[in-house]
Amino acid sequence: MKPLPKVELRLYSENDLPILRRNNAPEMTKYLGGPESEEKLLDRHQRYLKLKAGEAYMFIIWLNEEAVGSAGYWEKEWKDALVWEAGWGVLPEYQGHGIALAATLALVEKARIEHKHRFMHAYPKIENLASNALCRNAGFTLIEECDFEYPAGHPIRCNDWQIELFD
Ligand SMILES: CC(C)(COP(=O)(O)OP(=O)(O)OC[C@H]1O[C@@H](n2cnc3c(N)ncnc32)[C@H](O)[C@@H]1OP(=O)(O)O)[C@@H](O)C(=O)NCCC(=O)NCCS
Numbered sequence: 001m002k003p004l005p006k007v008e009l010r011l012y013s014e015n016d017l018p019i020l021r022r023n024n025a026p027e028m029t030k031y032l033g034g035p036e037s038e039e040k041l042l043d044r045h046q047r048y049l050k051l052k053a054g055e056a057y058m059f060i061i062w063l064n065e066e067a068v069g070s071a072g073y074w075e076k077e078w079k080d081a082l083v084w085e086a087g088w089g090v091l092p093e094y095q096g097h098g099i100a101l102a103a104t105l106a107l108v109e110k111a112r113i114e115h116k117h118r119f120m121h122a123y124p125k126i127e128n129l130a131s132n133a134l135c136r137n138a139g140f141t142l143i144e145e146c147d148f149e150y151p152a153g154h155p156i157r158c159n160d161w162q163i164e165l166f167d
Pocket residue numbers: 027028029031032087088089090091094095096097098099100101102123124125128129130131133134137
């Protein structure tokens with residue numbers, strides 16, 4: 001197996017709006033309801049800056065001092081319990097080199113050490129083959145298909161992937 005790229009996760013900061021904008025491109029948001037308006041993007045920027053440690057985290061993925069994507073996890077109520085939900089994006093020119101896998105493994109490790117919720121989930125759309133492959137490669141188990149609305153008012157069919165962080 002090829003060694004994974006050495007990525008670094010740095011908490012989202014005031015300077016990261018340009019990468020958030022690049023993440024908002026049509027090819028990056030194909031399975032996420034398409035690009036957001038400028039207003040929504042700026043809201044997201046502010047929201048990310050105000051996230052409370054212990055409840056939600058958003059990181060920029062850095063590789064060789066270049067920002068190449070984002071990854072994060074946040075609390076979600078799921079089947080009457082609180083779990084972590086994880087999400088990720090790697091810019092198109094950096095995809096296919098294991099960057100998302102390296103970042104996801106780092107997220108899982110952080111959440112394991114944090115020891116707050118026993119399970120982390122991810123809910124990629126069933127047709128998002130790269131994101132589903134990533135879940136499998138990162139050691140998540142496929143639980144079942146499920147229905148969501150994302151963005152609000154748009155029904156989507158997703159896979160529920162889960163990883164147990166501790167006993
Ligand atoms: C999902 C995403 C983060 C993966 O990033 P990445 O750095 O390319 O991921 P990796 O290189 O670690 O792994 C990608 C895996 O998907 C597989 N893959 C990629 N495109 C695929 C396709 N069309 N069909 C099947 N598998 C595919 C790769 O082969 C690889 O698996 P493998 O190592 O077993 O071969 C990236 O595609 C992305 O940012 N997509 C847009 C945003 C998005 O959809 N985010 C997820 C929302 S749930």
